[in-house]
Amino acid sequence: MTIETPARPTPASTPQPTRSRTVPLRREGPAKLTGTALYTDDMVFPGAWYGATIRSTDAHATLLAIELDPAFAWDRVVVVTADDIPGTNVVMSIAADQPILVPVGGEIRHHAEPVALLAAPDRDTLREARRRVTLRTQPLPPVFDPLASDVMFAHYELGRGDVDAALAAADRVIEGTYRVGHQEQLYIENNAMIALSREDGGITVHGSLQCPYYVHRALIAGMALDDAHVQVIQAETGGGFGGKEEYPSMIALHAALLARRTGKPVRMIYDRHEDLSATTKRHPAVIRHRTGLTRDGRIVAQDIDLVLDGGAYTTLTPVVLSRATIHAGGPYDVANVRIRSRAVATNTPPNGAFRGFGAPQAEFAAEMQVNRAAHALGMSPLEIRRRNVYRPGGVTPTRQVLGADVAGLEVLERAADASDFERTLARTAADRAARPPSARTARGIGLALAWHGAGFTGSGEEKMGSVASLELTGDGRIRILTASTEMGQGTKTIFPQLVAGELEIDIDEVELAPQDTSFVPDSGPTVASRTAMVVGGLLIHAARRLKADVEGRTGRPFGLSWRDDAEDHGPTRIDETFLPYPDRHFDDETYTGDAYPSFGWAAAVAEVEVDLDTAEVAVLSVVAADDVGRVIHPVLCEGQVEGGTLQAVGYATIEEIKLLDGRYLNDRLATYIIPTSLDAPRLETILVEAPFTDAPHGAKGVGELPMDVGAPAVVAAIHDAVGAWVHDLPATPERILAALGGIEPPGPPGVSAVSPVRE
Amino acid sequence: MTTHLVVNGSAFESDAPGMRRLLDVLREDLGLTGTKEGCGEGECGACTVLLDGEPVLSCLVPVCQVQGAEVRTVEALAPASGGLNVLQQAFLETGGAQCGICTPGMLMAGEAFLASGADPTDKAIREAIAGNLCRCTGYTKIIDAIRLAAERGA
Numbered sequence: 086m087t088i089e090t091p092a093r094p095t096p097a098s099t100p101q102p103t104r105s106r107t108v109p110l111r112r113e114g115p116a117k118l119t120g121t122a123l124y125t126d127d128m129v130f131p132g133a134w135y136g137a138t139i140r141s142t143d144a145h146a147t148l149l150a151i152e153l154d155p156a157f158a159w160d161r162v163v164v165v166t167a168d169d170i171p172g173t174n175v176v177m178s179i180a181a182d183q184p185i186l187v188p189v190g191g192e193i194r195h196h197a198e199p200v201a202l203l204a205a206p207d208r209d210t211l212r213e214a215r216r217r218v219t220l221r222t223q224p225l226p227p228v229f230d231p232l233a234s235d236v237m238f239a240h241y242e243l244g245r246g247d248v249d250a251a252l253a254a255a256d257r258v259i260e261g262t263y264r265v266g267h268q269e270q271l272y273i274e275n276n277a278m279i280a281l282s283r284e285d286g287g288i289t290v291h292g293s294l295q296c297p298y299y300v301h302r303a304l305i306a307g308m309a310l311d312d313a314h315v316q317v318i319q320a321e322t323g324g325g326f327g328g329k330e331e332y333p334s335m336i337a338l339h340a341a342l343l344a345r346r347t348g349k350p351v352r353m354i355y356d357r358h359e360d361l362s363a364t365t366k367r368h369p370a371v372i373r374h375r376t377g378l379t380r381d382g383r384i385v386a387q388d389i390d391l392v393l394d395g396g397a398y399t400t401l402t403p404v405v406l407s408r409a410t411i412h413a414g415g416p417y418d419v420a421n422v423r424i425r426s427r428a429v430a431t432n433t434p435p436n437g438a439f440r441g442f443g444a445p446q447a448e449f450a451a452e453m454q455v456n457r458a459a460h461a462l463g464m465s466p467l468e469i470r471r472r473n474v475y476r477p478g479g480v481t482p483t484r485q486v487l488g489a490d491v492a493g494l495e496v497l498e499r500a501a502d503a504s505d506f507e508r509t510l511a512r513t514a515a516d517r518a519a520r521p522p523s524a525r526t527a528r529g530i531g532l533a534l535a536w537h538g539a540g541f542t543g544s545g546e547e548k549m550g551s552v553a554s555l556e557l558t559g560d561g562r563i564r565i566l567t568a569s570t571e572m573g574q575g576t577k578t579i580f581p582q583l584v585a586g587e588l589e590i591d592i593d594e595v596e597l598a599p600q601d602t603s604f605v606p607d608s609g610p611t612v613a614s615r616t617a618m619v620v621g622g623l624l625i626h627a628a629r630r631l632k633a634d635v636e637g638r639t640g641r642p643f644g645l646s647w648r649d650d651a652e653d654h655g656p657t658r659i660d661e662t663f664l665p666y667p668d669r670h671f672d673d674e675t676y677t678g679d680a681y682p683s684f685g686w687a688a689a690v691a692e693v694e695v696d697l698d699t700a701e702v703a704v705l706s707v708v709a710a711d712d713v714g715r716v717i718h719p720v721l722c723e724g725q726v727e728g729g730t731l732q733a734v735g736y737a738t739i740e741e742i743k744l745l746d747g748r749y750l751n752d753r754l755a756t757y758i759i760p761t762s763l764d765a766p767r768l769e770t771i772l773v774e775a776p777f778t779d780a781p782h783g784a785k786g787v788g789e790l791p792m793d794v795g796a797p798a799v800v801a802a803i804h805d806a807v808g809a810w811v812h813d814l815p816a817t818p819e820r821i822l823a824a825l826g827g828i829e830p831p832g833p834p835g836v837s838a839v840s841p842v843r844e
Numbered sequence: 845m846t847t848h849l850v851v852n853g854s855a856f857e858s859d860a861p862g863m864r865r866l867l868d869v870l871r872e873d874l875g876l877t878g879t880k881e882g883c884g885e886g887e888c889g890a891c892t893v894l895l896d897g898e899p900v901l902s903c904l905v906p907v908c909q910v911q912g913a914e915v916r917t918v919e920a921l922a923p924a925s926g927g928l929n930v931l932q933q934a935f936l937e938t939g940g941a942q943c944g945i946c947t948p949g950m951l952m953a954g955e956a957f958l959a960s961g962a963d964p965t966d967k968a969i970r971e972a973i974a975g976n977l978c979r980c981t982g983y984t985k986i987i988d989a990i991r992l993a994a995e996r997g998a
Contacts, residue, residue, distance in 0.1 A: 110936050110937065111936060111939070111941065113944070114935075114936045114941055114944075115928060115932075115936065116944075117941045117944030117947050118918075118921075118922075118928060118932040118935055118936060118941055118944075118947060118951065119878070119918065119919070119921070119922050119928070119932065120876070120877070120878015120879070120917070120918035120919050120948050121878065122944055123877070124877075124880070124945065126877075126881070127871075127877035129875075270979075271979050272943065272945070272979060273880075273882045273888055273890055273943070273945045273946045273977060273978070273979055274880070274882070274943070274945040275882070321944065322943065323880070323943045323944065323945025323946075324942075324943040324945060324979055324980055325943075326979070356884055357882065357883040357884060357885070357888075572943055573942035573943030573944065573980045574942070575942075720938070720939040720985075721939060723939070723985075724939045724942055724980070724981055724982075724985055727981060727982035727984045727985065728942065728979070728980045728981050728982045729982075730982055731981075731982035731983070732979070753883075753885065753887075754882070754883035754885060754887035754888055754977075755883075755885055755887050759977060759979065761974050761975075761977060762969075762970040762971075762973045762974050762976075762978075762983040762986075762987070763970050763971065763974045765970075765982055765983045765984075768982050768984050
């Protein structure tokens with residue numbers, strides 16, 4: 086790995102981050118490496134019962150009755166239905182549309198919809214009871230094709246200039262339609278939640294989750310409890326990637342309802358099949374582009390129509406659509422842009438957050454257009470990007486004027502250099518021209534570029550008003566209090582690192598309070614790559630205030646005086662509340678203004694080898710260059726880029742959910758496949774730093790960036806190898822062969838097939 | 845039927861039904877929760893343990909099949925004196941563990957590879973951990989860790 090800081094004068098006012106000289110080791114690493122870290126399913130609660138969810142088996146129906154087999158002794162178990170919900174029968178999210186359990190007489194809107202809950206003292210009894218529950222339903226006609234849906238969750242239209250005139254005047258117009266299907270987060274730890282009913286009538290849950298306060302809010306509404314009677318504690322969490330942003334609220338409610346009814350701790354530990362069948366996936370999308378270009382490769386117009394399939398309920402879809410819409414043009418400064426988007430309902434399980442949050446779908450299509458345009462114009466994919474990529478001062482489709490921290494060109498050049506892109510491209514072209522009919526394999530190289538808005542979209546962060554706290558306790562300990570969760574990305578390491586760096590003390594002196602809502606403030610959800618940038622920034626401000634307070638009282642450097650100060654003065658607690666970054670405004674009504682305080686930039690160059698008989702693709706290498714603003718911890722940061730890049734390679738090549746009658750068919754790990762170590766390419770990471778100057782440390786976030794570029798780079802490399810463009814993801818052998826004209830293309834990704842009607 | 849087995853050096857008798865998964869015997873009967881369940885069908889490798897030195901998927905092994913065998917789990921890796929063993933330390937330094945849920949299984953696969961004495965080439969290491977899925981790392985730093993441990997003579 087190399088860290089490249091763009092040669093750019095730093096404004097005099099830029100606060101210089103204090104960086105500790107040594108890179109700390111992952112804080113919770115030893116516990117994870119010795120097997121002592123406690124994930125939810127590792128936690129023991131004596132006398133706990135096991136919970137299960139009875140789900141619909143119809144994609145769309147009216148629930149007529151929940152029938153319990155009279156031959157079974159129902160006093161051995163408890164059964165919970167919608168009638169038993171003390172609060173509102175809604176899983177609180179953006180909209181109040183998704184029920185905790187479908188009531189009798191209510192509408193079932195997807196195949197995995199929860200209808201009733203069971204708990205039993207042992208698994209065998211639970212299994213037996215499950216078999217004795219029958220749902221009586223009246224089927225309703227389902228909608229599976231998002232283009233045929235007339236139920237809309239959200240829609241946007243934005244842009245600037247005169248697109249029609251610019252398209253009419255363009256030398257070339259490239260058109261394309263791109264479709265992408267579902268992608269499963271596939272954290273290796275399944276969703277899991279354990280609820281305890283407390284003597285004071287309250288509920289405590291321990292779970293695998295990203296956002297303690299989302300679960301907290303959902304429990305308050307569904308269980309009709311107040312703040313003080315709901316406690317949410319994050320257990321060690323085995324991966325999230327967005328998949329544990331929102332669905333844990335549903336599972337916590339289910340576990341809480343059963344715990345309330347039984348009076349026992351209740352374990353809701355999903356197995357892989359249930360996790361795959363029921364929890365949220367990346368949104369399928371259909372994206373149409375018309376791109377106008379001049380002969381010399383300047384993009385003069387973009388006309389984009391984007392449709393997301395939200396599945397059966399709103400969940401986070403409007404926000405995913407918002408990010409997809411704003412990113413739809415890709416990282417290019419285009420004077421005439423029109424982006425129209427909508428997210429619609431289908432009778433499939435709801436889609437939700439997954440690393441990238443709408444941007445990977447949108448930018449796959451945008452990058453396909455640019456690569457196809459370069460090919461059509463006989464221009465290098467590198468050169469066309471040089472001519473169009475945003476520079477500082479560039480104007481985005483929301484009319485945001487970009488600042489000095491634009492690094493699109495830097496990441497592009499760095500990735501191209503490190504991969505020897507132009508030379509390799511010339512070689513693959515020569516190989517293609519000289520390829521004998523007996524050739525069995527072909528190699529290709531492909532390039533993609535992306536931008537990714539840092540943190541929440543628009544006014545999201547301002548509305549959230551997150552708090553992070555830092556405490557000097559009365560007994561002289563320094564403790565961080567945030568709700569930001571560790572799920573592998575490194576929160577528990579970089580937070581103490583940032584605070585210790587500011588306070589100029591040893592990192593081991595800084596403790597981290599557990600992610601327990603009875604204890605830590607709401608520092609917002611652990612999503613949107615915002616943790617390092619936003620919450621990390623709050624902690625730096627808090628550390629500066631604590632340092633000033635202590636040094637003001639003692640007259641000595643913090644590192645020499647904090648213990649004395651605690652003894653003499655008692656505890657000091659700093660609560661740092663997010664304040665909007667200066668001079669940034671976003672208008673939710675007109676959808677114009679500063680959509681993000683800053684953008685991260687990413688480029689990827691992929692090399693592939695395609696088997697010319699089977700069209701199987703081996704991704705040989707990916708060089709990724711990512712601008713993260715400021716690298717806080719090189720090892721962890723690189724780990725984010727490598728892991729995200731492989732998820733993108735999986736998205737590009739093998740990961741696809743097939744549906745029949747609205748049900749996921751490959752809902753097991755034997756059939757939903759992800760890359761193994763043998764499928765994984767060689768990964769080279771280049772970290773670029775173009776600091777976000779309004780964050781005290783300059784960080785922009787890293788998690789989602791690599792997800793935006795991998796897929797279009799791989800598909801461009803496949804084109805370079807075999808000469809065919811695959812417009813739909815994943816680029817499976819069937820789709821590649823279809824693009825080569827050999828066979829009928831498989832159905833569009835993400836759209837359910839329908840069983841033939843039986844006579 | 846009583847199954848006699850040795851787990852992490854200690855003799856143990858299990859009266860569990862013969863078809864009870866070794867994974868459940870370890871996690872629930874012995875409280876050794878370091879071994880994880882990721883899929884329950886032998887696809888992910890999170891439940892990998894060493895059975896007489898060979899890596900096996902403990903979700904696919906019924907306890908009746910381990911009569912007289914020696915089982916080693918992640919809990920046995922660290923030296924009794926505390927700290928980490930060579931491979932664990934290498935994982936910590938290279939960043940081979942992120943969320944940590946695949947880590948115990950990865951470590952056991954890595955231990956088996958190191959014990960085989962095979963040349964720690966990139967290809968050989970990739971093959972040795974091909975049955976263990978990781979969704980966080982892209983595998984690069986796991987491979988680095990195993991190579992580093994081999995170089996340090998683990």
